[in-house]
Amino acid sequence: SQTIHQWPATLVQPVGSPLSLECTVEGTSNPNLYWYRQAAGRGLQLLFYSVGIGQISSEVPQNLSASRPQDRQFILSSKKLLLSDSGFYLCAWSAGYEGYTFGSGTRLTVV
């Protein structure tokens, strides 16, 4: 069966520090991968998606970047965090036409 792993679960980082959140999927090949951000009490904002290794599409301009170095690995990064980068980050995968399966999320607090 397919599983998605996302870590860390919580993270407190100072303003200006770098960020690296990792997401891996097991049990499937060539998944579509997604990064979402959710502000407190708000909906899901799509940040990046990838349909293959090295293929990244950005939905909104921002202080973040994404990379897909391996088929089932998706990384969310920032060189210098801003206070506004705080939020709940969710990774998700899908097999094309099917619905998304989400990870358990990373709660990022920038202080």
Place this chain on the structure above:
Amino acid sequence: GQQLNQSPQSMFIQEGEDVSMNCTSSSIFNTWLWYKQDPGEGPVLLIALYKAGELTSNGRLTAQFGITRKDSFLNISASIPSDVGIYFCAGRSDLNYGQNFVFGPGTRLSVLP
């Protein structure tokens, strides 16, 4: 771009009551999904709908794909405390292969004992 509206934004109900919420779009969708997000967790898929008029149940949950293909409905019968959470709808038009799902802003459900 495509946008979804969910109604109500939030609701407070007594345990045992039935719940109804809906999701509307200005565009036609060919697939509707309903997710539930528990506090501090990622959303979990509850029901998927693929055909206009389709009515699908998952335990106490029932969802319908609207005839106009511009809306979907989720009903929860005999609510219990663990139904608390945010319910998201998501839709996709499938006009282009690989098109992403669009998510609604969510309906926040609170169940009072």
